[in-house]
Amino acid sequence: MVLGFQGFYSLSRFGSDAFLGPMVGLALIKELGPVIAALMVTGRAGSAIAAEIGIMRISEQIDALELMGLNPYRYLMVPNLIAALICLPLLTALFDVVGIFGGYLIGGKLLGVGAGTYFGEMAHYVEMKDVLEGIYKSLSFGVIIAWVSCFKGYYSGIYTGFGSEGVSKATTQAVVLSSVLILVWDYFMTSILF
Amino acid sequence: MIKIDNLQKSFDGHDVLKGISFEVGKGQVFALVGGSGGGKSVLLKHVAGLMKPDRGSVTVDGTEISGSGQKSLRAFRERLGFLFQGGALFDSLSVFDNVAFPLKEKSKLSRDVIREKVLMELENVGLSGSEHRYPSQISGGMVKRAALARALVEDPEIMLFDEPTTGLDPVTGQSILKLIDSCHRRLSFTGIIVTHEIPKVFAIVDHVIMLHQGLVRLEGTPSDFMESHDPVIQAFLNG
Numbered sequence: 431m432v433l434g435f436q437g438f439y440s441l442s443r444f445g446s447d448a449f450l451g452p453m454v455g456l457a458l459i460k461e462l463g464p465v466i467a468a469l470m471v472t473g474r475a476g477s478a479i480a481a482e483i484g485i486m487r488i489s490e491q492i493d494a495l496e497l498m499g500l501n502p503y504r505y506l507m508v509p510n511l512i513a514a515l516i517c518l519p520l521l522t523a524l525f526d527v528v529g530i531f532g533g534y535l536i537g538g539k540l541l542g543v544g545a546g547t548y549f550g551e552m553a554h555y556v557e558m559k560d561v562l563e564g565i566y567k568s569l570s571f572g573v574i575i576a577w578v579s580c581f582k583g584y585y586s587g588i589y590t591g592f593g594s595e596g597v598s599k600a601t602t603q604a605v606v607l608s609s610v611l612i613l614v615w616d617y618f619m620t621s622i623l624f
Numbered sequence: 625m626i627k628i629d630n631l632q633k634s635f636d637g638h639d640v641l642k643g644i645s646f647e648v649g650k651g652q653v654f655a656l657v658g659g660s661g662g663g664k665s666v667l668l669k670h671v672a673g674l675m676k677p678d679r680g681s682v683t684v685d686g687t688e689i690s691g692s693g694q695k696s697l698r699a700f701r702e703r704l705g706f707l708f709q710g711g712a713l714f715d716s717l718s719v720f721d722n723v724a725f726p727l728k729e730k731s732k733l734s735r736d737v738i739r740e741k742v743l744m745e746l747e748n749v750g751l752s753g754s755e756h757r758y759p760s761q762i763s764g765g766m767v768k769r770a771a772l773a774r775a776l777v778e779d780p781e782i783m784l785f786d787e788p789t790t791g792l793d794p795v796t797g798q799s800i801l802k803l804i805d806s807c808h809r810r811l812s813f814t815g816i817i818v819t820h821e822i823p824k825v826f827a828i829v830d831h832v833i834m835l836h837q838g839l840v841r842l843e844g845t846p847s848d849f850m851e852s853h854d855p856v857i858q859a860f861l862n863g
Contacts, residue, residue: 490712492673498726499701 433457433529434536438543450543451552454533458555459564463526465616468571471518472608476579479510480604483583484597492584507580514572522568567619574611579604625650625814626782631680631690633666640666642838643680646697648831653808653815655825655846658835659860664818665709667835671681671816672706673697673796684782702730705780705813709787711771713759719746719766720755723774730778745773748810749803765796769803776807783808785817801828822861823850834860 433454441447483506486492495502530552537543586600626648633641640663648654656664660770669675671682673689682689689700723813724742727733733741746755749769759767768788774785788804801821805828808815819825826832826846834842835851836856842849849857 485715489710489715490708491714494706494708494712494714495700496674497672497704497706498730499698500726500729 431532431536433462434533435481436542438537438541447537447541447543448547449548449551449555450533450537451548452555455552455556456560458526458529458533460560461620463529464564464567464571465524465612467522467525467568467577468612469609471514471521471571472575472579472612474603475514475517476575476608477601477605479576479579480583480586480601481597483580484586484600487572487584487587488593488597496521499503504582506584507576510580511573511576514576515569518572518575519565519568521604522564526564563619567616570615570619571612574615575608578608578611582607625652625685626816627681627683628667628671628683629683631667631670631682632678633663633670633675634678639754639838641670641677644835644838644840645680646833646840646843647675648814650814651812652830653817653828654831654833655819655829656816656833656835657822657825657860658841660820662835663838664835665786668786668816668818672704672784673700680811702778703781705775705778705783706777707714707768707771707783707785707788709790711767713767713771713774715759718756718758719751719762719770722759722770723755723777724780726774732739740771741777745777746770748776748807750799752780753861765792768792768800772800772803772807776811779811780813783813783815783820785815787819787820789819802827804828826850 434450437450437453437457438447440448441453483492485508492502492506493507518550534548538545538548582600582604583597586596628647629645631641632639644667646654656667657701658664666675670677670690673682673692677690681691684700687696689697692700713719714725717725717760720742723745724738726739727741731738743752743755745751749772751766751769751773754762754766754770759770762770772788785804790801792800801824804815804817807813808828817829819824823846826849829846832842832844832846832849833840834857841856842852842854850861852858
């Protein structure tokens with residue numbers, strides 16, 4: 431909705447307010463959707479993954495898995511990785527759809543850009559490769575979130591000290607490192623791959 | 625069966641184990657006693673292969689555990705049961721699922737056979753009727769019992785107990801020791817018990833190892849320990 435406001439006022443300076451739809455669509459699908467959805471998932475799910483695995487580490491549940499002759503990676507990391515790979519593109523798609531309709535609510539209903547202009551121009555300028563770019567980004571962000579959060583939780587007793595303080599540090603580090611990696615990786619994907 | 629030879633380990637320059645050597649025969653149960661921070665749990669984790677020694681070795685039936693790869697370590701752990709100090713039950717699983725977990729994941733037994741085996745094991749440790757409860761819903765003593773059931777459900781040849789009675793009241797602690805003894809009679813496992821329960825634990829063990837400042841201070845039978853005139857042991861016995 432903010433994007434709708436800002437986009438409309440910026441475009442209307444050049445007499446291009448008809449392009450509000452493509453602007454909101456491209457910004458959300460290619461950039462803001464994947465990145466903001468990933469940052470939100472990092473804050474909510476990444477921290478939970480790191481804390482849960484960290485607590486399993488300090489309460490010796492991971493040692494118990496090892497002593498049963500089972501591979502802890504299979505039980506702790508693989509399910510989180512698969513969940514992230516499935517959920518992040520879906521959440522990004524939801525974010526994009528809600529964002530596009532939010533932009534229409536402001537641009538169309540409040541500021542007078544017609545629905546035909548908003549969605550018609552968007553359909554004209556937004557291509558399949560733009561949608562794929564967003565999906566590829568969200569998939570790679572899913573890998574980053576699952577990998578960093580699991581790693582930080584799994585090694586919380588080793589790299590961040592033992593006990594609850596170690597888990598707390600691991601959780602903080604998981605969120606900070608995931609967020610920074612998402613932004614850096616987003617830059618590289620945008621600049622090199624697309 | 626279990627041979628520990630000149631085991632040494634230090635953390636951040638602090639020597640925790642300075643050359644521990646002893647041997648546990650098949651079917652024997654040893655008590656590992658000593659002051660807090662004396663390296664008992666560290667020693668137990670070396671036997672389980674959870675830690676690598678700086679020097680020395682742990683061998684089981686002639687196979688070195690301390691320097692072995694993941695494959696042979698996994699094969700050794702098929703024969704091993706470990707009772708953790710805090711139980712280490714999985715929070716997200718019920719008592720039943722905790723005990724059934726190793727069987728479900730590793731064996732090819734049918735659901736009915738697993739169910740029967742788990743319920744029998746829970747009955748053996750006095751937890752019948754608690755199988756649907758979660759670790760957060762049961763007492764410390766019940767957590768230890770459930771953890772014991774999980775450790776024993778695969779009929780291990782070797783059992784390691786890390787302070788099985790710590791944090792429990794004397795009556796519950798005594799009942800856990802009795803339970804360990806009855807399980808030993810039933811399964812004839814080779815065991816090492818890290819404990820502070822002196823002299824109660826002496827009723828269920830064959831040998832006692834006393835660790836002091838990273839070294840074996842005494843190795844002998846419970847009566848050797850009780851009759852020792854060593855001032856360190858006397859101080860440990862009399863508080």
